[in-house]
Amino acid sequence: MSGKNTTTILSHCPCGSGFIYTTCCGQYLSQSDIPHHAEALMRSRYTAYTLEREDYLLATWHPSTRPDALSFASESQRRWLGLTVKCHEQLSVDQATVEFVARFKIGGRAHRLHEISRFVRENGQWFYVDGDMI
Numbered sequence: 303m304s305g306k307n308t309t310t311i312l313s314h315c316p317c318g319s320g321f322i323y324t325t326c327c328g329q330y331l332s333q334s335d336i337p338h339h340a341e342a343l344m345r346s347r348y349t350a351y352t353l354e355r356e357d358y359l360l361a362t363w364h365p366s367t368r369p370d371a372l373s374f375a376s377e378s379q380r381r382w383l384g385l386t387v388k389c390h391e392q393l394s395v396d397q398a399t400v401e402f403v404a405r406f407k408i409g410g411r412a413h414r415l416h417e418i419s420r421f422v423r424e425n426g427q428w429f430y431v432d433g434d435m436i
Contacts, residue, residue: 317345340398
């Protein structure tokens with residue numbers, strides 16, 4: 303497993319669900335379970351970004367749009383502040399969108415990433431496809 307040490311997360315999950323990490327996104331990042339809906343995948347991917355878990359991010363990115371690698375070099379100065387899921391829409395059994403706002407700081411300046419992400423389910427597993435910035 304690459305990325306930041308998850309043992310420092312003892313209570314609430316970074317995704318903002320209010321649940322304990324090990325029973326929330328931790329179960330997905332440890333690969334003991336898979337997300338059963340697109341919102342759970344979105345939340346777990348946010349958590350993976352906060353922990354710099356490239357392995358998980360690439361594994362949950364649809365092969366048709368997945369990059370070869372991710373670089374967290376510029377992330378070293380980014381401090382994630384929180385995630386708000388605004389809307390989860392199930393378009394069909396195997397397609398969904400999730401609108402979210404992720405807040406972070408770089409060099410003391412606050413920023414927001416507002417996106418509507420598209421997800422597909424193939425062979426029972428959800429994948430992030432792409433998204434539109436708002």
